[in-house]
Amino acid sequence: MFSTEVNHYSGDQVMLLESAxxxxxxxAKQVHLLSVFKQxxxxxxxxxxxxxxxxxxxxLEEVFQQVFTIIRExxxxxxLWLGLLNERGDMxxxxxxxxxxxKRALVEMQLPVTGEDNPLLKVVSEKKVLVVDNPExxxxxxxxxxxxxxxxxxxxxxxxxxxxxxxxxxxxxxxxKSDSKMSQEEVSLLSSLSNEIASxxxxxxxxxxxxxxxxxxxxxxxxAGIAHNFNNFLQAVLGQASL
Numbered sequence: 001m002f003s004t005e006v007n008h009y010s011g012d013q014v015m016l017l018e019s020a021x022x023x024x025x026x027x028a029k030q031v032h033l034l035s036v037f038k039q040x041x042x043x044x045x046x047x048x049x050x051x052x053x054x055x056x057x058x059x060l061e062e063v064f065q066q067v068f069t070i071i072r073e074x075x076x077x078x079x080l081w082l083g084l085l086n087e088r089g090d091m092x093x094x095x096x097x098x099x100x101x102x103k104r105a106l107v108e109m110q111l112p113v114t115g116e117d118n119p120l121l122k123v124v125s126e127k128k129v130l131v132v133d134n135p136e137x138x139x140x141x142x143x144x145x146x147x148x149x150x151x152x153x154x155x156x157x158x159x160x161x162x163x164x165x166x167x168x169x170x171x172x173x174x175x176x177k178s179d180s181k182m183s184q185e186e187v188s189l190l191s192s193l194s195n196e197i198a199s200x201x202x203x204x205x206x207x208x209x210x211x212x213x214x215x216x217x218x219x220x221x222x223x224a225g226i227a228h229n230f231n232n233f234l235q236a237v238l239g240q241a242s243l
Contacts, residue, residue, distance in 0.1 A: 072176075081171075083172075157173050169201075
């Protein structure tokens with residue numbers, strides 16, 4: 001409080017002002033804690049949905065589709081593109097694309113992750129979320145400006161898919177509100193969701209490998225059985241021929 005007069009406020013008024021300031025500080029702290037609690041609750045709810053709704057899905061296509069639904073509802077997402085690193089780690093291979101105008105052709109895109117100024121390499125190497133408010137330059141560097149020019153992308157967010165210490169790929173999303181940036185809380189939530197998605201992807205990949213390994217084992221046993229039976233017949237023929 002301000003006054004142009006000297007000694008305008010009495011001791012009682014100063015005490016009242018101190019009490020009011022203390023009360024305001026207490027209320028502000030409670031509001032902040034409530035905001036943090038709501039954000040933590042939202043994060044926990046989103047992670048719970050990702051984990052429990054996707055765990056029983058059969059294949060990665062179903063996982064990706066449900067991922068888009070959950071992130072769209074939790075973060076106000078408009079479009080999503082998901083790509084996984086190849087075995088050599090120099091290319092992001094498209095796996096899923098959802099949103100207005102994003103069709104199957106975008107799923108099969110292959111984006112390089114090489115070069116000093118490559119933003120995708122930065123996301124993969126630093127394992128951090130990258131928020132791009134004007135993605136036109138990045139799309140031009142990647143040779144994708146013509147492909148995405150008709151979508152009016154004014155903001156893009158790239159999040160690494162991290163399982164443990166391994167980067168599996170990249171999740172690229174476009175917020176629904178093109179005129180506003182994603183808040184730090186939303187970026188943190190997207191990062192947490194991306195890591196949970198990466199864990200599920202890794203789990204599904206291991207399950208597929210186990211299934212393929214079991215199929216190979218069954219095929220090997222079948223082939224061995226057939227070979228054994230054929231060998232028995234062949235031994236009989238050879239025995240009769242030698243007699």
